[in-house]
Amino acid sequence: MDKDNSKAVEDMRSLLHKNDEVAAQTRKWLDSRQIFGINLMGSPGSGKTTLLESLIDCYQGDLAELAVLEGDLETNRDADRIAGKGVQAEQICTGSVCHLSASMVAEALEKLSLPGVNTLFIENVGNLVCPSKFALGTHLNIVAVSVPEGDDKPIKYPVMIRTADIVVITKTDLLPYFNFNLERCRREIQEINPQAIILETAATNATGIEELWRCIGERSC
Numbered sequence: 001m002d003k004d005n006s007k008a009v010e011d012m013r014s015l016l017h018k019n020d021e022v023a024a025q026t027r028k029w030l031d032s033r034q035i036f037g038i039n040l041m042g043s044p045g046s047g048k049t050t051l052l053e054s055l056i057d058c059y060q061g062d063l064a065e066l067a068v069l070e071g072d073l074e075t076n077r078d079a080d081r082i083a084g085k086g087v088q089a090e091q092i093c094t095g096s097v098c099h100l101s102a103s104m105v106a107e108a109l110e111k112l113s114l115p116g117v118n119t120l121f122i123e124n125v126g127n128l129v130c131p132s133k134f135a136l137g138t139h140l141n142i143v144a145v146s147v148p149e150g151d152d153k154p155i156k157y158p159v160m161i162r163t164a165d166i167v168v169i170t171k172t173d174l175l176p177y178f179n180f181n182l183e184r185c186r187r188e189i190q191e192i193n194p195q196a197i198i199l200e201t202a203a204t205n206a207t208g209i210e211e212l213w214r215c216i217g218e219r220s221c
């Protein structure tokens with residue numbers, strides 16, 4: 001490895017180490033408030049915000065128990081969508097950064113009103129690689145993989161799949177229109193991460209959303 005490369009590797013190690021320290025503080029902070037934190041990751045357009053909207057629509061409790069942090073490069077559009085559903089939401093605009101970091105999340109948490117909140121969703125910046133490297137202090141990782149992206153994405157981007165507690169195959173209402181081999185996709189996810197729970201959803205008609213809430217509930221106990 002040449003000198004420039006080894007310096008870049010060392011810088012990245014140090015960055016990730018600092019990020020892990022902030023994430024550990026956030027985890028303690030969430031635990032002390034009994035808030036269950038969920039990091040929702042996936043490609044841009046994989047249906048993350050729509051999944052959150054559908055989870056909100058199907059939530060059995062008081063919406064004041066939920067809070068959402070939204071990560072995108074630009075605009076408040078996703079936070080506005082969530083707020084439009086009656087759930088408090090704060091947008092994090094990362095500019096040119098392709099993932100959320102623990103310090104961005106820690107700063108945004110200060111802006112939320114958290115008394116009474118028991119579940120915090122963090123929609124990460126759409127990206128199937130970088131967000132998997134940056135811990136946020138959350139308790140659960142959900143990765144969305146959508147039917148229009150193609151069934152080969154999990155095997156091509158295994159690093160993200162390895163971090164997942166739950167992989168949600170989204171937009172299954174579109175299966176009749178895409179050449180998507182559901183069985184192979186499920187098998188390859190399982191081979192990459194045998195512990196991952198694999199669920200299927202179609203947020204447009206709320207298919208699979210109750211089961212996703214049930215899985216989240218089982219893990220938050």
Ligand SMILES: Nc1nc2c(ncn2[C@@H]2O[C@H](COP(=O)(O)OP(=O)(O)O)[C@@H](O)[C@H]2O)c(=O)[nH]1
Nearest residue numbers: 044045046047048049050051170171202203204
């Ligand atoms: N047919 C179908 N379209 C969906 C579904 N979920 C999301 N979409 C559409 O996919 C596009 C991207 O969704 P969005 O939730 O904004 O993706 P994000 O970038 O991952 O947050 C939008 O046009 C949504 O209406 C679904 O379950 N079925």
Ligand SMILES: [Mg+2]
Nearest residue numbers: 048049078123
């Ligand atoms: Mg979104």
